[in-house]
Amino acid sequence: MTVRMSKPWASLSRENIAGLGAHMGVYEVQDSSEHTVFIGYAGGKSLFGLRGELERELGRLGTGHRFRCEVNTQYMTRYKELLMVHQADLGELPRDNRDSAPRLGRLRPE
Amino acid sequence: MDFELSDEQRLLVQTARRFVQEQIVPLETKLDPDADSLDPEDHARLAAQVKAMGLYGLGIPEEYGGPAIDLVTEVLLAMELSQHRAGLYAPCYGVFGGTGLAQLYEATEDQKQRYLHPTLRGEKTAFFALTEPSGGSDPARAIRTTAVRDGDDWVINGGKIFISGADEADYGLVFARTDPTQGRGGITCFIVDTDAPGFYVRRVVHTLRSAHYATELQFENLRVPHKNVLGEVNKGFSIASDRVSRARIPYAAACLGPAIKAQQMCIDYVKVRKTFGDLLATRQAIQWMIVDNEIDVRTARFLVLEAAFKAQSGAPFATEAAMAKLVASEAAGRVVDRAIQIHGGSGVSKDLPLERWYRELRIRRIGEGASEIQRLVIARNVIGGSFH
Numbered sequence: 484m485t486v487r488m489s490k491p492w493a494s495l496s497r498e499n500i501a502g503l504g505a506h507m508g509v510y511e512v513q514d515s516s517e518h519t520v521f522i523g524y525a526g527g528k529s530l531f532g533l534r535g536e537l538e539r540e541l542g543r544l545g546t547g548h549r550f551r552c553e554v555n556t557q558y559m560t561r562y563k564e565l566l567m568v569h570q571a572d573l574g575e576l577p578r579d580n581r582d583s584a585p586r587l588g589r590l591r592p593e
Numbered sequence: 594m595d596f597e598l599s600d601e602q603r604l605l606v607q608t609a610r611r612f613v614q615e616q617i618v619p620l621e622t623k624l625d626p627d628a629d630s631l632d633p634e635d636h637a638r639l640a641a642q643v644k645a646m647g648l649y650g651l652g653i654p655e656e657y658g659g660p661a662i663d664l665v666t667e668v669l670l671a672m673e674l675s676q677h678r679a680g681l682y683a684p685c686y687g688v689f690g691g692t693g694l695a696q697l698y699e700a701t702e703d704q705k706q707r708y709l710h711p712t713l714r715g716e717k718t719a720f721f722a723l724t725e726p727s728g729g730s731d732p733a734r735a736i737r738t739t740a741v742r743d744g745d746d747w748v749i750n751g752g753k754i755f756i757s758g759a760d761e762a763d764y765g766l767v768f769a770r771t772d773p774t775q776g777r778g779g780i781t782c783f784i785v786d787t788d789a790p791g792f793y794v795r796r797v798v799h800t801l802r803s804a805h806y807a808t809e810l811q812f813e814n815l816r817v818p819h820k821n822v823l824g825e826v827n828k829g830f831s832i833a834s835d836r837v838s839r840a841r842i843p844y845a846a847a848c849l850g851p852a853i854k855a856q857q858m859c860i861d862y863v864k865v866r867k868t869f870g871d872l873l874a875t876r877q878a879i880q881w882m883i884v885d886n887e888i889d890v891r892t893a894r895f896l897v898l899e900a901a902f903k904a905q906s907g908a909p910f911a912t913e914a915a916m917a918k919l920v921a922s923e924a925a926g927r928v929v930d931r932a933i934q935i936h937g938g939s940g941v942s943k944d945l946p947l948e949r950w951y952r953e954l955r956i957r958r959i960g961e962g963a964s965e966i967q968r969l970v971i972a973r974n975v976i977g978g979s980f981h
Binding site for chain 1: 626759796
Protein backbone atom coordinates (compact mmCIF):
# COMPACT_ATOMS: atom_id res chain seq x y z
CA MET A 484 0.00 0.00 0.00
CA THR A 485 1.45 3.37 -1.01
CA VAL A 486 0.97 6.50 1.09
CA ARG A 487 -1.04 8.13 -1.69
CA MET A 488 -3.94 6.15 -3.09
CA SER A 489 -2.96 4.58 -6.40
CA LYS A 490 -6.14 2.83 -7.57
CA PRO A 491 -7.49 3.81 -10.99
CA TRP A 492 -10.15 6.50 -11.27
CA ALA A 493 -13.64 5.65 -12.48
CA SER A 494 -16.63 7.78 -13.34
CA LEU A 495 -18.94 8.29 -10.37
CA SER A 496 -21.91 6.57 -11.93
CA ARG A 497 -24.60 4.18 -10.75
CA GLU A 498 -23.18 1.43 -12.97
CA ASN A 499 -19.64 1.72 -11.62
CA ILE A 500 -20.81 1.89 -8.03
CA ALA A 501 -23.05 -1.15 -8.47
CA GLY A 502 -19.96 -3.23 -9.19
CA LEU A 503 -18.39 -2.46 -5.85
CA GLY A 504 -18.56 -4.79 -2.89
CA ALA A 505 -20.04 -3.73 0.43
CA HIS A 506 -16.57 -3.60 1.94
CA MET A 507 -15.09 -1.27 4.50
CA GLY A 508 -12.52 1.09 3.04
CA VAL A 509 -11.64 4.58 1.91
CA TYR A 510 -12.40 6.63 -1.20
CA GLU A 511 -11.59 9.88 -2.95
CA VAL A 512 -13.88 11.92 -5.20
CA GLN A 513 -12.71 14.44 -7.80
CA ASP A 514 -14.68 17.04 -9.74
CA SER A 515 -14.52 17.52 -13.52
CA SER A 516 -11.38 19.67 -13.07
CA GLU A 517 -9.68 16.73 -11.36
CA HIS A 518 -9.58 18.49 -8.00
CA THR A 519 -10.14 16.15 -5.09
CA VAL A 520 -13.27 17.48 -3.40
CA PHE A 521 -13.81 14.82 -0.76
CA ILE A 522 -12.03 11.98 1.00
CA GLY A 523 -14.27 9.60 2.91
CA TYR A 524 -14.52 6.16 4.42
CA ALA A 525 -16.94 3.31 4.71
CA GLY A 526 -16.73 2.14 8.30
CA GLY A 527 -18.29 -0.45 10.55
CA LYS A 528 -21.59 1.40 10.57
CA SER A 529 -21.78 2.09 6.83
CA LEU A 530 -24.78 0.40 5.27
CA PHE A 531 -23.43 -1.60 2.29
CA GLY A 532 -19.90 -0.32 2.85
CA LEU A 533 -18.12 1.46 0.00
CA ARG A 534 -21.06 0.87 -2.34
CA GLY A 535 -23.46 2.55 0.07
CA GLU A 536 -21.15 5.50 0.77
CA LEU A 537 -20.45 6.15 -2.91
CA GLU A 538 -24.16 5.95 -3.75
CA ARG A 539 -24.61 8.65 -1.15
CA GLU A 540 -21.83 10.70 -2.77
CA LEU A 541 -23.46 10.33 -6.16
CA GLY A 542 -26.74 11.56 -4.70
CA ARG A 543 -24.99 14.50 -3.02
CA LEU A 544 -22.64 15.56 -5.82
CA GLY A 545 -24.42 14.40 -8.96
CA THR A 546 -22.75 13.25 -12.15
CA GLY A 547 -19.57 14.69 -13.64
CA HIS A 548 -17.32 13.41 -10.88
CA ARG A 549 -14.95 10.49 -10.63
CA PHE A 550 -13.87 8.31 -7.74
CA ARG A 551 -11.38 5.73 -6.66
CA CYS A 552 -11.47 3.53 -3.61
CA GLU A 553 -9.43 1.09 -1.60
CA VAL A 554 -10.80 -1.82 0.42
CA ASN A 555 -9.23 -1.49 3.85
CA THR A 556 -10.25 -2.72 7.29
CA GLN A 557 -8.01 -0.04 8.78
CA TYR A 558 -10.28 2.55 7.24
CA MET A 559 -10.08 4.99 10.15
CA THR A 560 -6.32 5.44 10.21
CA ARG A 561 -6.10 5.24 6.40
CA TYR A 562 -8.74 7.98 6.12
CA LYS A 563 -6.75 10.26 8.43
CA GLU A 564 -3.55 9.42 6.55
CA LEU A 565 -5.09 10.39 3.19
CA LEU A 566 -6.35 13.68 4.62
CA MET A 567 -2.92 14.46 6.09
CA VAL A 568 -1.15 13.60 2.83
CA HIS A 569 -3.54 15.82 0.87
CA GLN A 570 -2.90 18.64 3.30
CA ALA A 571 0.86 18.13 3.05
CA ASP A 572 0.77 18.06 -0.75
CA LEU A 573 -1.63 20.95 -1.38
CA GLY A 574 -1.61 22.97 1.84
CA GLU A 575 -5.31 22.53 2.48
CA LEU A 576 -7.98 19.90 2.95
CA PRO A 577 -10.36 18.85 0.18
CA ARG A 578 -13.25 21.31 -0.18
CA ASP A 579 -15.93 19.12 1.38
CA ASN A 580 -13.76 17.90 4.25
CA ARG A 581 -12.98 21.33 5.66
CA ASP A 582 -15.95 21.54 8.02
CA SER A 583 -15.93 17.97 9.22
CA ALA A 584 -12.34 16.73 9.34
CA PRO A 585 -11.15 14.93 12.46
CA ARG A 586 -8.21 16.25 14.42
CA LEU A 587 -5.19 15.74 12.18
CA GLY A 588 -1.46 15.67 12.67
CA ARG A 589 1.35 17.05 10.57
CA LEU A 590 2.64 14.48 8.11
CA ARG A 591 5.64 15.21 5.88
CA PRO A 592 5.84 12.26 3.47
CA GLU A 593 8.95 12.12 1.30
CA MET B 594 -2.68 -8.10 52.14
CA ASP B 595 -6.25 -6.97 52.66
CA PHE B 596 -8.02 -6.58 49.34
CA GLU B 597 -11.28 -5.45 50.96
CA LEU B 598 -12.26 -2.08 49.48
CA SER B 599 -12.70 0.88 51.77
CA ASP B 600 -16.03 2.71 51.75
CA GLU B 601 -14.43 5.51 49.75
CA GLN B 602 -12.97 3.11 47.19
CA ARG B 603 -16.31 1.32 46.86
CA LEU B 604 -18.05 4.65 46.24
CA LEU B 605 -15.50 5.74 43.65
CA VAL B 606 -15.73 2.41 41.83
CA GLN B 607 -19.53 2.65 41.76
CA THR B 608 -19.32 6.23 40.51
CA ALA B 609 -16.90 5.28 37.73
CA ARG B 610 -19.03 2.27 36.74
CA ARG B 611 -22.15 4.39 36.56
CA PHE B 612 -20.31 7.06 34.54
CA VAL B 613 -19.21 4.50 31.95
CA GLN B 614 -22.64 2.89 31.70
CA GLU B 615 -24.70 6.06 31.67
CA GLN B 616 -22.45 8.56 29.90
CA ILE B 617 -19.96 6.72 27.71
CA VAL B 618 -21.72 3.61 26.41
CA PRO B 619 -24.80 5.49 25.07
CA LEU B 620 -22.55 7.89 23.12
CA GLU B 621 -20.46 5.02 21.88
CA THR B 622 -23.40 3.31 20.21
CA LYS B 623 -23.57 6.24 17.79
CA LEU B 624 -19.85 6.26 16.95
CA ASP B 625 -17.98 4.23 14.39
CA PRO B 626 -16.82 0.96 15.99
CA ASP B 627 -13.22 2.03 15.51
CA ALA B 628 -13.63 5.58 16.78
CA ASP B 629 -11.19 6.78 19.42
CA SER B 630 -12.56 10.26 20.05
CA LEU B 631 -15.84 11.90 20.99
CA ASP B 632 -17.51 14.88 19.42
CA PRO B 633 -15.67 17.92 20.94
CA GLU B 634 -18.86 19.19 22.61
CA ASP B 635 -19.51 15.84 24.26
CA HIS B 636 -15.88 15.65 25.33
CA ALA B 637 -15.96 19.10 26.92
CA ARG B 638 -19.27 18.38 28.68
CA LEU B 639 -18.07 15.09 30.15
CA ALA B 640 -14.65 16.46 31.11
CA ALA B 641 -16.45 19.20 33.03
CA GLN B 642 -18.48 16.53 34.83
CA VAL B 643 -15.31 14.63 35.73
CA LYS B 644 -13.69 17.80 37.06
CA ALA B 645 -16.78 18.44 39.17
CA MET B 646 -16.45 14.89 40.52
CA GLY B 647 -12.84 15.70 41.52
CA LEU B 648 -11.44 12.88 39.42
CA TYR B 649 -9.78 14.80 36.57
CA GLY B 650 -6.13 13.96 35.98
CA LEU B 651 -6.05 10.42 37.37
CA GLY B 652 -2.43 9.33 37.51
CA ILE B 653 -1.11 12.85 38.01
CA PRO B 654 0.65 13.17 41.37
CA GLU B 655 -1.28 15.26 43.85
CA GLU B 656 1.52 17.85 44.08
CA TYR B 657 1.02 18.53 40.38
CA GLY B 658 -2.72 19.00 40.66
CA GLY B 659 -3.99 15.44 40.33
CA PRO B 660 -6.73 14.09 42.58
CA ALA B 661 -5.64 12.77 45.96
CA ILE B 662 -6.05 9.14 44.95
CA ASP B 663 -3.67 6.36 45.91
CA LEU B 664 -2.34 3.80 43.44
CA VAL B 665 -4.67 1.00 44.55
CA THR B 666 -7.69 3.22 43.97
CA GLU B 667 -6.26 4.39 40.64
CA VAL B 668 -5.94 0.75 39.61
CA LEU B 669 -9.49 -0.05 40.68
CA LEU B 670 -10.72 2.89 38.61
CA ALA B 671 -8.61 1.85 35.61
CA MET B 672 -10.42 -1.51 35.64
CA GLU B 673 -13.76 0.31 35.50
CA LEU B 674 -12.99 3.09 33.04
CA SER B 675 -11.83 0.66 30.35
CA GLN B 676 -15.08 -1.33 30.32
CA HIS B 677 -16.38 -0.07 26.99
CA ARG B 678 -15.56 -0.56 23.33
CA ALA B 679 -12.74 2.01 23.06
CA GLY B 680 -11.78 1.59 26.69
CA LEU B 681 -8.50 -0.27 26.33
CA TYR B 682 -6.57 2.52 24.60
CA ALA B 683 -9.01 5.40 25.02
CA PRO B 684 -10.63 4.91 28.43
CA CYS B 685 -13.70 7.16 28.53
CA TYR B 686 -12.24 8.86 25.45
CA GLY B 687 -9.83 10.84 27.60
CA VAL B 688 -12.40 12.83 29.56
CA PHE B 689 -10.56 11.94 32.78
CA GLY B 690 -7.53 13.86 31.47
CA GLY B 691 -4.01 12.77 30.63
CA THR B 692 -1.11 12.11 32.91
CA GLY B 693 1.68 13.66 30.89
CA LEU B 694 4.94 11.81 30.44
CA ALA B 695 6.00 10.37 33.78
CA GLN B 696 9.67 11.05 33.02
CA LEU B 697 9.01 14.80 33.09
CA TYR B 698 8.33 14.70 36.82
CA GLU B 699 12.13 14.33 37.08
CA ALA B 700 12.78 17.36 34.85
CA THR B 701 14.48 20.60 35.88
CA GLU B 702 12.25 23.40 37.11
CA ASP B 703 12.78 25.27 33.83
CA GLN B 704 11.80 22.19 31.83
CA LYS B 705 8.74 21.66 34.01
CA GLN B 706 7.65 25.25 33.37
CA ARG B 707 8.10 24.92 29.60
CA TYR B 708 6.77 21.40 29.12
CA LEU B 709 5.26 19.56 32.10
CA HIS B 710 2.91 22.22 33.45
CA PRO B 711 1.48 23.21 30.04
CA THR B 712 0.90 19.52 29.39
CA LEU B 713 -0.94 18.99 32.65
CA ARG B 714 -3.05 22.08 31.90
CA GLY B 715 -3.98 20.50 28.56
CA GLU B 716 -2.15 23.16 26.53
CA LYS B 717 0.53 20.89 25.08
CA THR B 718 0.72 17.27 24.04
CA ALA B 719 3.77 15.03 23.95
CA PHE B 720 5.12 11.81 22.49
CA PHE B 721 7.65 9.25 23.70
CA ALA B 722 10.21 8.00 21.15
CA LEU B 723 12.43 5.09 22.11
CA THR B 724 11.87 2.32 19.55
CA GLU B 725 13.79 2.32 16.27
CA PRO B 726 13.53 0.09 13.19
CA SER B 727 16.51 -1.82 14.62
CA GLY B 728 14.48 -2.88 17.68
CA GLY B 729 12.45 -1.87 20.69
CA SER B 730 12.92 -4.45 23.42
CA ASP B 731 16.67 -3.95 23.65
CA PRO B 732 17.03 -0.23 23.07
CA ALA B 733 20.45 -0.03 24.71
CA ARG B 734 21.89 -1.91 21.74
CA ALA B 735 19.27 -1.02 19.13
CA ILE B 736 19.38 2.77 19.30
CA ARG B 737 21.23 4.11 16.27
CA THR B 738 19.92 7.65 16.38
CA THR B 739 22.86 9.84 17.33
CA ALA B 740 23.20 13.15 19.10
CA VAL B 741 26.47 15.07 18.79
CA ARG B 742 27.32 18.11 20.90
CA ASP B 743 27.85 21.32 18.92
CA GLY B 744 28.35 24.36 21.14
CA ASP B 745 25.23 24.92 23.22
CA ASP B 746 23.23 22.51 21.08
CA TRP B 747 23.03 18.84 20.30
CA VAL B 748 22.54 17.75 16.68
CA ILE B 749 20.31 14.70 16.30
CA ASN B 750 20.23 12.43 13.25
CA GLY B 751 18.31 9.19 12.84
CA GLY B 752 14.77 7.94 13.15
CA LYS B 753 12.14 6.28 15.31
CA ILE B 754 9.20 3.99 14.57
CA PHE B 755 5.89 2.96 16.20
CA ILE B 756 5.59 6.35 17.86
CA SER B 757 2.08 7.39 18.92
CA GLY B 758 0.91 10.96 18.66
CA ALA B 759 4.10 12.51 17.30
CA ASP B 760 2.27 14.11 14.37
CA GLU B 761 -0.06 16.00 16.70
CA ALA B 762 2.33 16.64 19.58
CA ASP B 763 4.06 19.89 20.51
CA TYR B 764 7.13 18.12 21.85
CA GLY B 765 8.44 14.69 22.70
CA LEU B 766 11.09 12.71 24.52
CA VAL B 767 13.66 11.32 22.10
CA PHE B 768 16.37 8.88 23.18
CA ALA B 769 19.64 9.13 21.21
CA ARG B 770 23.11 7.66 21.43
CA THR B 771 25.59 10.21 22.77
CA ASP B 772 28.47 7.82 23.48
CA PRO B 773 28.97 5.16 20.82
CA THR B 774 31.42 3.25 22.99
CA GLN B 775 28.82 2.50 25.65
CA GLY B 776 25.59 0.49 25.52
CA ARG B 777 23.01 1.44 28.10
CA GLY B 778 25.39 4.04 29.47
CA GLY B 779 25.65 5.92 26.21
CA ILE B 780 22.04 7.01 25.74
CA THR B 781 20.66 10.47 26.51
CA CYS B 782 17.05 11.63 26.63
CA PHE B 783 16.21 14.92 24.87
CA ILE B 784 13.07 17.05 24.96
CA VAL B 785 12.45 17.84 21.30
CA ASP B 786 10.09 20.50 19.92
CA THR B 787 8.16 19.22 16.91
CA ASP B 788 8.28 22.58 15.12
CA ALA B 789 12.10 22.54 15.07
CA PRO B 790 13.72 22.35 11.61
CA GLY B 791 14.84 18.80 10.89
CA PHE B 792 11.91 17.08 12.66
CA TYR B 793 9.79 15.07 10.23
CA VAL B 794 6.83 12.72 10.59
CA ARG B 795 7.48 10.64 7.51
CA ARG B 796 4.64 8.16 7.50
CA VAL B 797 1.71 6.63 9.26
CA VAL B 798 2.20 3.06 10.51
CA HIS B 799 -1.09 1.17 10.39
CA THR B 800 -1.45 -1.52 13.03
CA LEU B 801 -4.05 -3.88 14.50
CA ARG B 802 -5.14 -0.92 16.55
CA SER B 803 -6.96 0.52 13.58
CA ALA B 804 -8.57 3.28 15.64
CA HIS B 805 -5.22 4.99 16.03
CA TYR B 806 -2.04 4.93 14.01
CA ALA B 807 1.59 5.05 14.99
CA THR B 808 4.14 7.14 13.11
CA GLU B 809 7.66 6.89 11.76
CA LEU B 810 9.93 9.83 12.52
CA GLN B 811 13.06 11.14 10.86
CA PHE B 812 15.56 13.57 12.34
CA GLU B 813 17.84 15.45 9.93
CA ASN B 814 20.37 17.67 11.69
CA LEU B 815 17.74 18.44 14.29
CA ARG B 816 19.24 20.96 16.75
CA VAL B 817 18.21 20.68 20.38
CA PRO B 818 19.52 23.09 23.03
CA HIS B 819 21.56 21.54 25.82
CA LYS B 820 19.02 22.83 28.34
CA ASN B 821 16.58 20.32 26.82
CA VAL B 822 18.58 17.31 28.00
CA LEU B 823 16.31 15.43 30.40
CA GLY B 824 18.30 14.12 33.34
CA GLU B 825 22.01 13.66 32.75
CA VAL B 826 23.96 13.08 29.55
CA ASN B 827 24.51 9.33 28.97
CA LYS B 828 22.01 8.46 31.71
CA GLY B 829 18.86 8.54 29.65
CA PHE B 830 17.85 5.07 30.77
CA SER B 831 18.06 5.71 34.43
CA ILE B 832 15.62 8.63 34.51
CA ALA B 833 12.47 7.85 36.35
CA SER B 834 12.82 4.07 36.16
CA ASP B 835 10.62 3.66 39.24
CA ARG B 836 7.91 5.63 37.54
CA VAL B 837 8.13 3.42 34.45
CA SER B 838 7.66 0.29 36.58
CA ARG B 839 4.85 2.00 38.44
CA ALA B 840 3.11 2.91 35.18
CA ARG B 841 2.95 -0.79 34.29
CA ILE B 842 0.44 -1.40 37.08
CA PRO B 843 -2.47 0.79 35.86
CA TYR B 844 -1.52 -0.32 32.32
CA ALA B 845 -2.13 -3.91 33.42
CA ALA B 846 -5.33 -2.92 35.22
CA ALA B 847 -6.72 -1.36 32.04
CA CYS B 848 -6.29 -4.73 30.27
CA LEU B 849 -8.71 -6.19 32.76
CA GLY B 850 -11.59 -3.84 31.95
CA PRO B 851 -12.42 -5.43 28.59
CA ALA B 852 -11.83 -8.91 30.07
CA ILE B 853 -14.29 -8.29 32.90
CA LYS B 854 -16.84 -6.85 30.49
CA ALA B 855 -16.36 -9.72 28.03
CA GLN B 856 -16.94 -12.24 30.81
CA GLN B 857 -20.14 -10.43 31.84
CA MET B 858 -21.29 -10.52 28.23
CA CYS B 859 -20.63 -14.27 28.10
CA ILE B 860 -22.54 -14.97 31.29
CA ASP B 861 -25.53 -12.95 30.07
CA TYR B 862 -25.44 -14.53 26.62
CA VAL B 863 -25.26 -18.19 27.62
CA LYS B 864 -28.39 -17.77 29.74
CA VAL B 865 -30.49 -16.76 26.73
CA ARG B 866 -28.85 -18.44 23.73
CA LYS B 867 -30.09 -21.92 22.87
CA THR B 868 -28.48 -24.62 20.75
CA PHE B 869 -30.04 -28.00 19.99
CA GLY B 870 -32.95 -27.15 22.26
CA ASP B 871 -31.11 -26.10 25.36
CA LEU B 872 -29.32 -23.08 26.73
CA LEU B 873 -25.60 -22.65 26.16
CA ALA B 874 -25.30 -22.31 29.93
CA THR B 875 -26.03 -26.04 30.25
CA ARG B 876 -23.20 -27.08 27.91
CA GLN B 877 -20.10 -28.25 29.69
CA ALA B 878 -17.82 -26.98 26.90
CA ILE B 879 -19.25 -23.50 27.44
CA GLN B 880 -19.19 -23.76 31.23
CA TRP B 881 -15.51 -24.62 31.17
CA MET B 882 -14.71 -21.64 28.98
CA ILE B 883 -16.51 -19.40 31.43
CA VAL B 884 -14.68 -21.02 34.33
CA ASP B 885 -11.34 -20.49 32.61
CA ASN B 886 -12.32 -16.87 31.97
CA GLU B 887 -13.15 -16.38 35.63
CA ILE B 888 -9.84 -17.88 36.73
CA ASP B 889 -7.94 -15.67 34.29
CA VAL B 890 -9.74 -12.52 35.44
CA ARG B 891 -9.34 -13.26 39.15
CA THR B 892 -5.69 -14.29 38.86
CA ALA B 893 -4.79 -11.18 36.93
CA ARG B 894 -6.82 -8.95 39.24
CA PHE B 895 -5.05 -10.41 42.27
CA LEU B 896 -1.61 -9.79 40.77
CA VAL B 897 -2.49 -6.25 39.69
CA LEU B 898 -3.77 -5.38 43.16
CA GLU B 899 -0.78 -7.03 44.81
CA ALA B 900 1.58 -4.92 42.68
CA ALA B 901 -0.39 -1.78 43.49
CA PHE B 902 -0.36 -2.52 47.24
CA LYS B 903 3.40 -3.14 47.22
CA ALA B 904 4.18 -0.02 45.23
CA GLN B 905 1.92 2.04 47.43
CA SER B 906 3.51 0.71 50.61
CA GLY B 907 7.00 1.68 49.45
CA ALA B 908 8.23 -1.91 49.13
CA PRO B 909 10.19 -3.05 46.03
CA PHE B 910 7.64 -3.84 43.34
CA ALA B 911 9.44 -4.31 40.00
CA THR B 912 8.80 -8.08 40.01
CA GLU B 913 5.16 -7.66 40.96
CA ALA B 914 4.62 -4.93 38.34
CA ALA B 915 6.16 -7.15 35.65
CA MET B 916 4.01 -10.12 36.72
CA ALA B 917 0.89 -7.97 36.72
CA LYS B 918 1.60 -6.62 33.25
CA LEU B 919 2.51 -10.05 31.88
CA VAL B 920 -0.42 -11.95 33.35
CA ALA B 921 -3.09 -9.27 32.83
CA SER B 922 -2.24 -8.66 29.17
CA GLU B 923 -2.08 -12.38 28.35
CA ALA B 924 -5.09 -13.42 30.45
CA ALA B 925 -7.28 -10.65 29.04
CA GLY B 926 -6.42 -11.80 25.52
CA ARG B 927 -7.46 -15.35 26.38
CA VAL B 928 -10.72 -14.20 27.96
CA VAL B 929 -11.75 -12.14 24.94
CA ASP B 930 -10.75 -15.00 22.62
CA ARG B 931 -13.04 -17.39 24.53
CA ALA B 932 -15.79 -14.76 24.57
CA ILE B 933 -15.63 -14.56 20.78
CA GLN B 934 -15.87 -18.35 20.59
CA ILE B 935 -18.94 -18.36 22.81
CA HIS B 936 -20.63 -15.60 20.80
CA GLY B 937 -19.92 -17.28 17.47
CA GLY B 938 -20.34 -15.14 14.34
CA SER B 939 -21.50 -12.12 16.32
CA GLY B 940 -18.25 -12.27 18.22
CA VAL B 941 -16.17 -11.46 15.18
CA SER B 942 -18.54 -8.82 13.82
CA LYS B 943 -18.31 -5.11 14.48
CA ASP B 944 -21.76 -5.28 16.07
CA LEU B 945 -20.02 -6.25 19.33
CA PRO B 946 -16.90 -4.77 20.90
CA LEU B 947 -15.18 -8.16 21.20
CA GLU B 948 -13.38 -8.01 17.85
CA ARG B 949 -11.86 -4.60 18.69
CA TRP B 950 -10.72 -5.80 22.12
CA TYR B 951 -9.27 -8.93 20.52
CA ARG B 952 -7.15 -6.88 18.10
CA GLU B 953 -6.10 -4.27 20.62
CA LEU B 954 -5.30 -6.71 23.42
CA ARG B 955 -2.84 -8.45 21.12
CA ILE B 956 -0.80 -5.26 21.11
CA ARG B 957 -0.75 -5.14 24.91
CA ARG B 958 1.48 -8.22 24.95
CA ILE B 959 4.08 -6.18 23.11
CA GLY B 960 3.63 -2.59 24.28
CA GLU B 961 5.20 -1.25 27.49
CA GLY B 962 7.68 -4.12 27.53
CA ALA B 963 6.86 -7.33 25.69
CA SER B 964 5.86 -10.44 27.64
CA GLU B 965 9.37 -11.79 27.16
CA ILE B 966 10.87 -8.66 28.68
CA GLN B 967 8.57 -8.97 31.69
CA ARG B 968 9.72 -12.58 32.11
CA LEU B 969 13.32 -11.40 31.85
CA VAL B 970 12.71 -8.86 34.63
CA ILE B 971 11.03 -11.48 36.80
CA ALA B 972 13.79 -14.04 36.19
CA ARG B 973 16.49 -11.49 36.99
CA ASN B 974 14.82 -10.74 40.31
CA VAL B 975 13.86 -14.30 41.21
CA ILE B 976 17.08 -16.08 40.19
CA GLY B 977 19.50 -13.26 40.77
CA GLY B 978 21.28 -10.67 38.72
CA SER B 979 24.35 -12.57 37.56
CA PHE B 980 22.59 -15.11 35.33
CA HIS B 981 21.19 -12.83 32.65
